[in-house]
Amino acid sequence: MNMPIPLPPSFAPGQSSPVPGTPPLSQIVGAAQALVPLLRERAQATEQARRVSAEVTDRFREGGFFKLMQPARFGGYEYGFTAFIDVISTLGRGCTSSAWGCSLGAIHQWMMGTLPLQAQEDVWGQNPDDIVCGSYAPATMAERVDGGYKVQGQWKFASNVDNSQWALLGVHFPPTEKGGAPAAGFLLAPRSDWSVHDNWHVAGQAGTGSKTVLIDKPLFIPEHRKITFAELSSGAPPGADVNRNPIYRIPFLSAVPVCLVSPILGTAEGAVEAFIELCGTRVTRGAVAGAGNQLSQFFPVQSRLAEASALVDAARLMLYRDTTEVEQIAYRGDAISIDQRIRNRRDHAFTAKMSQAAVEALFASVGGAGLALDQPLQRMWRDANAIARHISLNWDAVSSMVGQHLLGLEPKGQY
Template sequence: MLDKELIRQRLLQRARELVPVLRERAPQAARAGRLAEETLRDFHDAGFFRILQPARWDGYELEPQDFFEVQMTLAEGCMSSAWVLGVVAIHNWQLALFDDRAAQDVWGEDSSVLISSSYMPVGKVTRVEDGFRLSGRWGFSSGSQHCQWAFLGAMVPPAEPGGAPDYRTFLVPRHDYSVLANWDVMGLEATGSHDVLVEDAFVPEYRTHRSIDGFMQNSPGNAVNTAPLFRIPFGQIFVRAVSSSTIGALQGAIDLFGEVNRQRVGVNDGRKIVQDPGAQTALANAMVTVDECKTVLLRNFALMMQRARDGQPLTMAERVKMRYDSAIVPDKCAQAVAALMYNSGAASIFREHGLNRAFRDIHTGRAHVANCPGKYALNLGAVSMGQDSSDFFL
């Protein structure tokens, strides 16, 4: 029997120990366009990828709050590293929702095998006996060079004329796709979020996961993975994987801002930065932003898990609100880190400056489609006034 509290403490301690290590590795990882192999080994050795993995496949089956505490901590040192962990480790949770034969394919010989993804629904699908033929090119597959399988999104055409298309995640092995190295960006450089190309690969039915099953919290994998952890909505946990690292990156920027400016004196006017109202305000607002964003995240997942344990699903209104709670985080963090950078003097314009890196990483994370809060704000407002939800990735 796993002592989960001891595991939680050990994971958080190891994450905290890795913060300065990741900060030191960040410049080289950015230049290489991928995480250092030492970082992947550190994450594997620490057990970070297993936090939400099913116990029957050597996972810890901890709660989302535990996972995101680790991710946010690691992001204080390197947001790219935390981003890759967030996205890739969430796949170990989603695989538990598939028919169990899919998990056997991936983890049957090695339960440490990793999965990358691109959920954009661009795949071309043809129905064939026992499954599908899949082709397409997907973008933004973070950590793809470190993974042996990929989750890829596509709309399955209706089986009968006039039926509705069916969005699914397709699980594809490495020998059936190519990674096309094209990641040349302003931030999150080390995530290696390259394109993935599939040319007419066969995907058996059992290696697909229907979005509607995830939405209804009644997936094939729930027959064997019965913990409440696997009864929370996929849409809620995945979006946090691409927003929550901005909270940790902002905290890292706050720490660096204090360290850099505590003794700094303006070259032009000789004034101490600690006495500058602009610097004081920027720091105060950033600190409050971290506290607010982290508090809401942990509160929401605590509610989700309690509902899952009680067998009571979230209401649509709650899902819509939580969806917006996630989307607004990177926007708030981007505004806060911009103010910190603007109040750090001309030195912060250099690419290797820690605040410059945090600025670029957070703004790049903000560009993810799940982190653009506008449409989620409109949906929340509409639902709150009695309209139907226009979003079902909830």
């Protein structure tokens, strides 16, 4: 039975850590804020390298970002998803790709905390600083064998793979009974068991290093390195003590997509800052008329800035509301309803849509000078458009599922 957790008055589920001696969230967010100038300075180089550097990844480790949601038994802080939003969106103001790499590495520490304890020991027993990449789409059918499974194949879009020591690989598991349906889930494999196909050549989010994991011959993975999507949404995943830390009660898709939304939210906030800075220095040349005026003096510029700032505020408020609500429900020991789960999926996608629209509004006013590759707004524009097209945030895909639910139809999608 899920029991409510008695909380001290100052404890805010999701933004407080239950682990004694953990750094306060303000300190961790401050460390992220301190990195923003460095991330901005290196954003173009990160894009050109098509990956986040090992040096920047080390800075993320030093800031405690990968410990944010890591289980306490392995040195983690066990903060919740609202704390995660604060940290990752802050990094997104500096470099979207770098924030994305950190985001996936940090969220997978929470996911690892749901796997059987032996799997957690495999990953962190020797080195608690190891991080995990992932490829979620079930790319192959796992073969059931004595003691575990065999897999072979290719897993695309494994963001931050170059800096990861393990990989969560999406698979289908064979039915447990005759005539049953396969079950989707993950198997966990160490870096020594797979190779990387360097095929990440893209127009947006180039610095995320979202390459392909290759396993070119059948690989045995033991049973304890398995988890199904159903277990991740069960409210009691196999490796988590949900009564000690109720954050693990939250169904997988009700909160984990904040790892995709937080970078684009931070990007939109960074775009507002970059645009204000540009307006303070930019004097128009004017091909025919209007030369010699500061960009800040034009009404459309002022109006688009106002629109962008409102979109960013609305996006953050919506994301906070939903995430805070499911964290509080988890701490009360209550179940998160289908209505709330689908509402959250709607708002993950709509938050991304608003953040992308904010960047779009600003980029519409930068003129020809804003197209230069060393101008951050054009990169933010490309990165924001890339994230908004992610299948888990794609408005067409998610909104149709929401509409089906509201109309009393069977919702077809991920929730």
